[in-house]
Amino acid sequence: MSAIIVIGAQWGDEGKGKVTDFLAEKSEVVVRSQGGNNAGHTVINGEEEYKLHLIPSGILNPKSLNLIGNGVVIDLAVILDEIDCLKRRGVSFEHFHISDRAHLIMPYHKILDTLEEQAKADGKIGTTGRGIGPAYVDKVNRVGIRVCDLMDEKEFRRKLQIVLEQKNTLLTKVYGADPLDMESMVAEFMVLAERVRPFVADTSVLLYDALKAGQNVLFEGAQATHLDIDHGTYPFVTSSNPIAGGALTGSGVGPTWVDKVIGVAKSYTTRVGNGPLPTELEDDMGEALRQKGHEFGTTTGRPRRCGWFDAVVVRYSVRVNGITDLALTKLDVLDGIEEIKLCVAYQCGDKILKEFPAALSEMEQCRPIYETMPGWMCDISSCRKFEDLPKEAQDYIARIEELTDAKISIVAVGPERTQTIIRSDF
Secondary structure (H helix, E strand, O other): OOEEEEEEOOOOOOOHHHHHHHHHOOOOEEEEOOEOOOOOEEEEEOOEEEEEOOOOHHHHOOOOEEEEOOOEEEOHHHHHHHHHHHHHOOOOOOOEEEEOOOEEOOHHHHHHHHHHHHHOHHHOOOOOOOOHHHHHHHHHOOOOOEHHHHOOHHHHHHHHHHHHHHHHHHHHHHOOOOOOOHHHHHHHHHHHHHHHHHHEEOHHHHHHHHHHOOOOEEEEOOOOHHHOOOOOOOOOOOOOOOOHHHHHHOOOOOHHHOOEEEEEEEOOEEEOOOOOOOOEOOOHHHHHHHHHOOOEOOOOOOEOEEEOEEHHHHHHHHHHHOOOEEEEEOHHHHOOOOEEEEEEEEEEOOEEEOOOOOOHHHHOOOEEEEEEEEOOOOOOOOOOOHHHOOHHHHHHHHHHHHHHOOEEEEEEOOOOOOOEEEOOOO
């Protein structure tokens, strides 16, 4: 292992937390590079369960340097609360830093997130309402406030005054909401500034130095490929780039350092919120997958929509990310299912599509074309080698490899770190 990017190959919630936690054992540096506290990883470490939202999964390894990169948008109150909660559980933050170039989620971002979503009526995207989208809008519009601005009260006040005039006009004139008071906001954020100051650093330099020294670095993804602002099911996407390329722009290093890109995919398919899900099962099987797989959002608690494995979705992810290895999670959830289906293509009118279409209008017409494979009528949670798996499970894995054009190097057969089959050297 040297420099590895871990990304989601579906719509998020694939079990990246388990995979990153497993790889973080060998990692000297773990980097979170995009998204905000709309993401979440559940990590089970021994008998302890941790729900992480902004903090990298490597924080559970006391020897790892954990970095939040410039591509992340940060709600200071949320991250400080997460730090406090983890500290109370004995987690050390001695080797933890936040990029001075990361953008802040401000109170007006969260208010506007909710108001804008409400105004869309039937066109709702399904945002979490945490202000992530509006924060990225301000970043691109060049009116965002960064962590480095917060470190200088005079600069913070200057920038806040400019942007707050715009936001208060929008709040009062367009949405009929109350304006926000600048002085109370300055006072609130100056308190937060002193609490976060010890963690602030130029994380790009720290990361570069670690890579030059030959240290093992893990780039931890949040959300997933099909939520990418450019390559996802637009407009039902997040506001950042959770693909492999985004891990580099969001952390401040170049692509020549990367050795592997690991795409994480469930053995079936899930999605939270609105948007296309071609293999969605709105029947007893879909509910059975939801209950057995505990398919409820780590951050929101929302029930996830469930369906059969979609090879079109994952093959697309392999291509746009340059995935070298796949990690297949929750294979044990399929235990005891007599017949398992795999989506190999879409029927769209009189056309058969083997590639994921860009247009939402075309996507809505697509119906999955399935292959059916025999299931395994036994418990695989104790398997630790590929050869230990029943032949039907081995055949299922092999067929996914054929359909996605990627090697499955990690197979998770349960939530524990030890319930993992490794088929490659990391």
